Amino acid sequence: MSSQAIDLRTIEKRFGPDAVLKGIDLSIRPGEFLSLVGMSGCGKSTLLRIIAGLERPDRGTVAIGGAEVTDVDPSDRNLAMVFQSYALYPHMSVRDNIATPLRMRRLSMPARLPVVGRLFGASGVRTAITQDVARAAGLLQIGHLLDRKPAQLSGGQRQRVALARALVRSPAAFLMDEPLSNLDAKLRAHMREELVSLHRRLGATFVYVTHDQIEALTMSDRIALMSEGRIEQLGTPDELYRQPATLTVARFIGAPSINLLPVDVDAAGEISACGQALGLRSTGEAGPATLGLRAEDLFVAAEGAALQQTLAVTVLRSETHGADCYMTCQLLADPAVRLTVRQTAAARPGVTSDGIVHLGFGAERAHLFGADDLRRPLIMRARVPA
Numbered sequence: 001m002s003s004q005a006i007d008l009r010t011i012e013k014r015f016g017p018d019a020v021l022k023g024i025d026l027s028i029r030p031g032e033f034l035s036l037v038g039m040s041g042c043g044k045s046t047l048l049r050i051i052a053g054l055e056r057p058d059r060g061t062v063a064i065g066g067a068e069v070t071d072v073d074p075s076d077r078n079l080a081m082v083f084q085s086y087a088l089y090p091h092m093s094v095r096d097n098i099a100t101p102l103r104m105r106r107l108s109m110p111a112r113l114p115v116v117g118r119l120f121g122a123s124g125v126r127t128a129i130t131q132d133v134a135r136a137a138g139l140l141q142i143g144h145l146l147d148r149k150p151a152q153l154s155g156g157q158r159q160r161v162a163l164a165r166a167l168v169r170s171p172a173a174f175l176m177d178e179p180l181s182n183l184d185a186k187l188r189a190h191m192r193e194e195l196v197s198l199h200r201r202l203g204a205t206f207v208y209v210t211h212d213q214i215e216a217l218t219m220s221d222r223i224a225l226m227s228e229g230r231i232e233q234l235g236t237p238d239e240l241y242r243q244p245a246t247l248t249v250a251r252f253i254g255a256p257s258i259n260l261l262p263v264d265v266d267a268a269g270e271i272s273a274c275g276q277a278l279g280l281r282s283t284g285e286a287g288p289a290t291l292g293l294r295a296e297d298l299f300v301a302a303e304g305a306a307l308q309q310t311l312a313v314t315v316l317r318s319e320t321h322g323a324d325c326y327m328t329c330q331l332l333a334d335p336a337v338r339l340t341v342r343q344t345a346a347a348r349p350g351v352t353s354d355g356i357v358h359l360g361f362g363a364e365r366a367h368l369f370g371a372d373d374l375r376r377p378l379i380m381r382a383r384v385p386a
């Protein structure tokens with residue numbers, strides 16, 4: 001299977017008055033699994049369709065394997081597109097569905113005709129097609145379904161047929177637009193694993209559109225998180241989770257959602273929440289900002305801890321999910337602020353007599369975002385002895 005790089009330079013696209021893509025630069029490496037992720041309407045599908053050649057950018061270039069293809073027809077880009085709707089031919093068997101792209105490419109028009117087509121020879125080509133179909137069906141484990149029609153298949157089986165039809169002609173890259181969204185949750189989880197394993201076996205370039213951040217986090221080598229026609233951040237799942245470049249990325253990535261605490265940065269860079277200094281400093285402009293704290297980075301402070309550097313909360317709810325315990329807390333100083341804390345179920349705290357719990361956090365795991373949405377550096381101040 002060939003695996004090609006895809007290079008997008010300053011891609012812009014408008015639909016009428018709406019600027020849908022506002023200057024996208026993206027280099028997709030050969031053989032990587034890259035997800036385009038973001039809220040509905042941010043332009044993911046449009047970008048994928050521009051790579052496929054189904055839309056033309058107003059500005060910018062698309063290159064595949066180093067060759068510019070901006071003006072090349074979709075059928076000449078050698079890309080395989082897999083949609084959520086499968087787009088199988090309902091009247092054809094699975095075998096014929098998979099074989100069709102090869103017949104279109106390798107056989108002359110008369111040789112493609114049913115039955116009489118054989119009069120036009122090309123038996124060697126037909127044998128090669130049969131072998132390629134068997135190989136693709138083997139890779140997707142659907143060899144036993146080749147004589148069925150799409151209506152006789154489950155959703156997962158149909159998606160596998162669509163994938164087999166895509167990979168049978170060794171495309172330069174696979175473009176997938178929410179291919180699993182028609183499947184139920186259990187099957188979707190299973191197909192995610194299958195796609196990752198297929199990607200590993202083929203070593204092909206995968207570009208995968210999804211609005212589901214969990215899907216992107218679990219499957220991708222890298223994620224391009226899009227927002228309002230721009231790439232907000234490009235990085236590995238771990239980078240987006242641990243070093244979100246903007247508040248938008250921090251909000252989008254992670255379940256449960258990141259906790260957001262309104263804070264103030266004073267002229268000396270000291271950070272406080274509801275008038276209480278948090279023992280953190282930042283560089284840059286003074287003013288309102290947002291502190292992001294992931295649920296697993298908050299913990300119930302041990303008695304005797306430096307309480308001026310913790311957040312006093314009341315616990316509203318506490319739920320155990322298997323090995324984890326999720327506590328929903330309310331900030332004492334500002335009841336509008338809710339914080340979710342994830343701890344191991346074994347560490348679940350007892351209820352204190354006044355119902356107040358002090359939450360600590362590792363400053364090295366906290367994220368600060370300025371009023372401009374951008375990440376700002378955080379410096380931990382030496383703790384004041386208790």
Ligand SMILES: Nc1ncnc2c1ncn2[C@@H]1O[C@H](COP(=O)(O)OP(=O)(O)OP(=O)(O)O)[C@@H](O)[C@H]1O
Nearest residue numbers: 015016020038039040041042043044045046047211
């Ligand atoms: N052919 C079109 N004509 C006009 N507007 C369009 C067209 N295609 C897309 N749009 C608009 O462009 C914007 C981006 O659409 P796009 O489908 O790329 O978003 P998306 O991020 O893939 O969203 P979703 O996750 O809902 O599919 C949307 O506002 C959409 O309504």
